[in-house]
Amino acid sequence: MKNILCTLALAATFAAHAQAPAPAPVSVQGAWARALLQGQSSSGGYMTLTAREPLTLTGVTSPAAGIIEIHQMKMEGDVMKMRAVDTLDLPAGKPVELKPGGYHLMLMDLKAAFRAGTQVPLALQFRDAKGQARVLEVAVPVLHAPPVPHRH
Numbered sequence: 153m154k155n156i157l158c159t160l161a162l163a164a165t166f167a168a169h170a171q172a173p174a175p176a177p178v179s180v181q182g183a184w185a186r187a188l189l190q191g192q193s194s195s196g197g198y199m200t201l202t203a204r205e206p207l208t209l210t211g212v213t214s215p216a217a218g219i220i221e222i223h224q225m226k227m228e229g230d231v232m233k234m235r236a237v238d239t240l241d242l243p244a245g246k247p248v249e250l251k252p253g254g255y256h257l258m259l260m261d262l263k264a265a266f267r268a269g270t271q272v273p274l275a276l277q278f279r280d281a282k283g284q285a286r287v288l289e290v291a292v293p294v295l296h297a298p299p300v301p302h303r304h
């Protein structure tokens with residue numbers, strides 16, 4: 153519940169900005185970014201996105217990372233391969249999971265090492281069914297492992 157409230161508060165803040173796109177009708181759950189280990193220079197971002205109307209995730213920006221790509225992990229023959237995709241479709245009402253081993257956000261060109269206990273602000277960019285830009289800002293906790301699932 154806390155996550156949802158934070159998201160709403162951030163969305164409201166963002167909506168107050170005159171030039172900003174309308175807030176995206178999507179809820180974010182269990183978001184986290186992986187804390188960096190020694191020698192690592194990129195991080196993964198994970199979350200479950202549930203859109204209330206059909207949306208397409210078109211990109212993600214953050215002051216904490218110069219480059220953020222949407223990646224997909226997929227078995228090709230015997231090999232697990234990672235590739236960048238341009239967009240990720242979110243059907244209405246169906247949770248789409250970004251998780252280790254599946255879709256994820258790849259955060260590169262980091263402005264500082266991601267440390268556990270800190271937060272990374274992400275602006276999720278969407279396109280709705282009418283082709284309008286929508287955005288959702290979310291503060292993502294940096295952790296070493298996925299958060300314990302919270303089920304109702």
Ligand SMILES: [Cu+2]
Pocket residue numbers: 223224234256257258
């Ligand atoms: Cu990746």
